[in-house]
Amino acid sequence: MVEYTGKRLIQLNINGEQFSLAVEPQETLLEVLRNQLGLTGTKDGCGTGECGACTVLMDGKPQLACLLLAIDCQQVKITTIEGLSTGRQLTSVQEAFLEEGAVQCGFCTPGMVLATSALLTENSRPSEKEIKKALEGHLCRCTGYNKIISAVQQASAKMTRNVT
Amino acid sequence: MGGLDYVGKRILRKDGPLKVTGQATYTVDIRPSGLLTGRILRSPHPHARILNIDISRALQLAGVRAVITAKDAPGIKHGFVETPRYPADQWPLAANRVRYVGEEIAAVAAVDSHVAAEALSLIRVDYEPLPAVFEPEEAMGTDAPEIHPRHPKITDPFSNIAGKTDSGWGDVAEGFARSHYVREDRFQSHLRTHGYLEPQVTVADFESSGKLNVWTSSQGPFIKRAKLARTLGLAQSAVRIHQAYVGGAFGGKIDLFSHEFCAALLSLKSGRPVKIEASRDEIFSAYRHGQPLIVELKTGVKKNGALLAQQIRVINNCGAYRGSGAVIIFLSWGFVMLPYRLPNLKYEGFAVYTNNSVRAPQRGHGAPQIRFAVDSQLDMIAAELGMDPIAIRLKNARQSGESLPNGDNVHNCGLSQCIQKAADHTGFQQKYGRKRSTAGPTDPVRRGIGIGVSSYFSGSLIYPNSSSVVVKMNDDGSATLLTGALDIGQGAETILCQIVAEELKIPMDEIEVIAADTETTPVDIGSWISGNAYVTGNAARVAATEVRKKLLELAAEELEANPDDLVVANKSVYVAGSPDRRLSYGQLIAAGIRKRRGDPLIGEGHWRTMKDVPFHPSLATTKGRWSENYAFDAQVAEVEVDTETGVVRLLRAVTAHDCGFPINPLLVEGQIDGQVSMALGHAFMEEVRMEAGRTLNPSFLEYRMPTIHQVAVSEHIDVITESYQKDRPYRTKEVGEGYVSAILAAIANAIYDAVGVRLFETPFTPEKILKGLGKI
Ligand code: FES
Ligand code: FES
Numbered sequence: 001m002v003e004y005t006g007k008r009l010i011q012l013n014i015n016g017e018q019f020s021l022a023v024e025p026q027e028t029l030l031e032v033l034r035n036q037l038g039l040t041g042t043k044d045g046c047g048t049g050e051c052g053a054c055t056v057l058m059d060g061k062p063q064l065a066c067l068l069l070a071i072d073c074q075q076v077k078i079t080t081i082e083g084l085s086t087g088r089q090l091t092s093v094q095e096a097f098l099e100e101g102a103v104q105c106g107f108c109t110p111g112m113v114l115a116t117s118a119l120l121t122e123n124s125r126p127s128e129k130e131i132k133k134a135l136e137g138h139l140c141r142c143t144g145y146n147k148i149i150s151a152v153q154q155a156s157a158k159m160t161r162n163v164t
Numbered sequence: 165m166g167g168l169d170y171v172g173k174r175i176l177r178k179d180g181p182l183k184v185t186g187q188a189t190y191t192v193d194i195r196p197s198g199l200l201t202g203r204i205l206r207s208p209h210p211h212a213r214i215l216n217i218d219i220s221r222a223l224q225l226a227g228v229r230a231v232i233t234a235k236d237a238p239g240i241k242h243g244f245v246e247t248p249r250y251p252a253d254q255w256p257l258a259a260n261r262v263r264y265v266g267e268e269i270a271a272v273a274a275v276d277s278h279v280a281a282e283a284l285s286l287i288r289v290d291y292e293p294l295p296a297v298f299e300p301e302e303a304m305g306t307d308a309p310e311i312h313p314r315h316p317k318i319t320d321p322f323s324n325i326a327g328k329t330d331s332g333w334g335d336v337a338e339g340f341a342r343s344h345y346v347r348e349d350r351f352q353s354h355l356r357t358h359g360y361l362e363p364q365v366t367v368a369d370f371e372s373s374g375k376l377n378v379w380t381s382s383q384g385p386f387i388k389r390a391k392l393a394r395t396l397g398l399a400q401s402a403v404r405i406h407q408a409y410v411g412g413a414f415g416g417k418i419d420l421f422s423h424e425f426c427a428a429l430l431s432l433k434s435g436r437p438v439k440i441e442a443s444r445d446e447i448f449s450a451y452r453h454g455q456p457l458i459v460e461l462k463t464g465v466k467k468n469g470a471l472l473a474q475q476i477r478v479i480n481n482c483g484a485y486r487g488s489g490a491v492i493i494f495l496s497w498g499f500v501m502l503p504y505r506l507p508n509l510k511y512e513g514f515a516v517y518t519n520n521s522v523r524a525p526q527r528g529h530g531a532p533q534i535r536f537a538v539d540s541q542l543d544m545i546a547a548e549l550g551m552d553p554i555a556i557r558l559k560n561a562r563q564s565g566e567s568l569p570n571g572d573n574v575h576n577c578g579l580s581q582c583i584q585k586a587a588d589h590t591g592f593q594q595k596y597g598r599k600r601s602t603a604g605p606t607d608p609v610r611r612g613i614g615i616g617v618s619s620y621f622s623g624s625l626i627y628p629n630s631s632s633v634v635v636k637m638n639d640d641g642s643a644t645l646l647t648g649a650l651d652i653g654q655g656a657e658t659i660l661c662q663i664v665a666e667e668l669k670i671p672m673d674e675i676e677v678i679a680a681d682t683e684t685t686p687v688d689i690g691s692w693i694s695g696n697a698y699v700t701g702n703a704a705r706v707a708a709t710e711v712r713k714k715l716l717e718l719a720a721e722e723l724e725a726n727p728d729d730l731v732v733a734n735k736s737v738y739v740a741g742s743p744d745r746r747l748s749y750g751q752l753i754a755a756g757i758r759k760r761r762g763d764p765l766i767g768e769g770h771w772r773t774m775k776d777v778p779f780h781p782s783l784a785t786t787k788g789r790w791s792e793n794y795a796f797d798a799q800v801a802e803v804e805v806d807t808e809t810g811v812v813r814l815l816r817a818v819t820a821h822d823c824g825f826p827i828n829p830l831l832v833e834g835q836i837d838g839q840v841s842m843a844l845g846h847a848f849m850e851e852v853r854m855e856a857g858r859t860l861n862p863s864f865l866e867y868r869m870p871t872i873h874q875v876a877v878s879e880h881i882d883v884i885t886e887s888y889q890k891d892r893p894y895r896t897k898e899v900g901e902g903y904v905s906a907i908l909a910a911i912a913n914a915i916y917d918a919v920g921v922r923l924f925e926t927p928f929t930p931e932k933i934l935k936g937l938g939k940i
Pocket of ligand 2: 142411
């Protein structure tokens with residue numbers, strides 16, 4: 001049985017907001033996001049680091065929230081799917097996923113969208129190989145991935161068009 | 165005017181914005197206050213008598229709110245099928261015997277998951293292990309351990325037969341006698357699972373008023389309500405299934421699951437909401453998987469390739485309870501009957517109890533397995549006759565207007581066009597038989613091309629048989645669509661909305677969808693048996709048409725015009741030829757309120773797959789009609805085989821398909837791509853490995869589903885045989901299951917074309933290829 005060592009007070013920076021939270025030392029970031037903060041956009045598909053559904057950004061880099069302890073996430077800026085777009089305005093990545101039909105059941109979508117956003121921030125014109133590399137840890141059972149690849153390409157085209 | 169604005173168009177998903185922003189609520193996201201965590205205790209034995217269960221220590225643990233065993237249940241069995249021949253055979257909690265590893269024995273509700281897990285470890289169960297059997301052909305032996313000793317026997321002398329289907333027509337003996345060529349083969353498929361990304365999960369909340377509220381990740385709320393109410397001994401009206409988005413299902417979330425029953429019973433007992441979420445390990449080890457089939461196939465043909473007779477014996481390992489085992493052996497017959505003309509058939513299917521976990525439909529429900537056998541063998545026959553794979557298929561393909569042996573009519577059938585177009589598009593005949601190499605004769609990599617065909621039904625007469633839809637106009641001229649249909653990712657909300665938008669000329673975003681809630685929405689066949697677009701779609705069309713009629717009546721009065729002269733466009737009605745004599749829907753509704761006591765503008769639509777045909781198809785004899793609408797497809801696979809490593813890659817999958825009138829081509833493509841990917845997993849990599857009833861690879865890491873590195877180029881060719889006709893039924897056909905079915909045979913045939921290795925068993929592993937090449 002899990003030993004209870006008592007809750008600790010921690011600080012998390014999530015989507016630009018600072019939270020003080022009491023958490024068990026063994027609680028994962030995923031559990032804290034979903035259960036304490038009600039940020040249920042981050043999905044739990046396996047809990048063991050195999051599906052990518054729980055992806056969040058930490059200082060802009062994709063990380064698996066099911067494999068991180070919340071107490072270890074105090075020094076970074078965390079972005080969840082809820083923090084990606086402001087108000088009703090979708091980001092180019094979100095739009096591209098819709099327009100290309102890269103969303104079906106939608107359970108993998110938040111993780112895919114965040115990983116794509118991180119990729120395009122680093123590398124605005126990724127090759128197909130680079131797209132595959134960036135999304136290799138994300139399972140999608142519905143789409144067969146082809147439309148997801150097109151969505152990343154479309155978002156890349158849109159973003160670079162906007163910049164230049 | 166008169167043109168199509170919404171149906172037939174590539175319209176974006178209605179639920180898309182919610183899904184890309186993380187706002188879509190799935191069952192896992194539902195957290196009523198006071199929520200308890202439920203966990204289930206499972207059998208470690210594949211077959212054992214339960215001598216005693218002691219829950220006293222678990223009950224005493226601080227934080228435990230309820231513990232249940234079979235003693236707390238009303239003692240009502242359930243089953244995927246519940247008919248007089250196939251009565252329900254499974255207790256929601258095991259009563260005095262367990263029949264598979266992972267069978268549910270007890271459940272607890274506690275303040276958190278740690279306490280719940282601790283409580284499970286405090287429950288003591290005494291077992292007396294019994295001999296077990298895992299392979300169906302062994303289980304058919306007369307000396308095999310009997311898994312359900314008290315069941316009436318379906319066939320003597322076998323004791324473990326869970327279902328048997330006998331069918332046929334013509335005279336096979338005579339057919340074989342007249343055949344110029346006869347061959348017999350045996351094919352076998354392997355165990356796979358659905359791999360839905362959202363785990364199985366249920367939240368149950370029993371209100372003090374006596375109402376049980378349930379959210380559950382499923383494929384249709386009405387069947388859940390019926391089965392849950394019955395097994396709990398409650399009136400259906402006491403159970404309400406609420407809508408939540410579903411993170412994939414593929415057949416794996418259809419009928420009643422023990423976690424649903426346990427969450428509900430724990431909530432009844434504790435008076436608190438309870439959530440039970442299955443872990444991935446549990447899903448892989450104890451939940452339902454698809455169903456491998458053993459297919460023994462004897463076929464006779466004329467010199468010109470025309471099929472004369474087929475004799476088929478299918479054996480299904482259906483696990484410890486019947487599940488959908490009796491259905492898959494029935495459906496396999498149907499998937500043989502459909503695509504090719506077959507004058508004489510003798511078909512025999514057995515579903516066999518074994519001590520494995522229970523089995524469920526998985527995308528295609530028998531079609532991939534049986535089509536793999538039939539279309540692989542057809543290629544071998546063609547080769548013997550000196551015909552090519554395209555010619556032999558065109559020779560036998562069904563044609564429009566043909567009657568099927570069960571009395572159905574295929575109406576418009578685009579199969580020949582599908583075969584021809586897929587062949588032309590890929591240059592099939594130029595490539596076939598070349599054992600092609602892209603880099604010269606010493607290159608170990610060879611390319612091959614192969615074809616398979618398939619056909620699928622579009623809804624059938626299985627509870628609740630029909631769908632109803634209500635369309636309600638709102639004061640501002642917007643509409644609300646009420647449907648029991650559940651969007652599991654296929655796009656049900658979007659296409660229903662498109663249909664209403666079209667009939668009423670209301671923009672998509674001004675139609676609110678209220679879906680899949682047993683209390684507020686009308687009954688629906690559910691997102692299974694592939695009838696959603698056709699059955700529910702037509703119900704939506706009828707409902708919207710009824711509203712349109714009412715709006716036109718009002719407009720005729722107000723505009724003093726003949727209803728026949730009125731035109732509906734852009735949320736308003738005007739007189740043909742004089743666009744100024746126009747009233748918006750808002751104005752018409754206001755006029756209705758003024759003049760007609762405020763009668764609501766509501767339309768109701770109902771549809772079933774076969775109107776007024778009371779003959780349900782019999783699972784035992786296949787007699788009776790099946791469906792009114794059949795989709796057809798031909799799929800071509802191009803593969804690359806490395807003769808040194810045995811590794812095969814699917815390079816390109818071309819799907820030529822007749823899906824009737826496509827309501828939303830974008831969603832149709834999405835369905836095809838997803839199926840090709842699932843078939844690719846089936847062909848090469850996915851396998852649930854079991855030993856003595858235990859799953860050896862219970863995680864995504866070990867059960868390898870395609871990742872983004874395993875995509876094949878997936879191309880689609882539309883063969884549209886049905887057109888839109890105003891105020892006539894949409895003859896839209898199935899697109900969610902059929903296209904996973906032909907590609908398996910196409911891949912097997914392409915491998916043969918590449919390297920001359922004929923595979924009779926899935927998956928197509930490097931080992932089998934190298935064995936076939938005589939290299940190991
Ligand atoms: S939930 Fe974290 S990787 Fe699956
Ligand atoms: S859309 Fe369903 S898992 Fe990706």
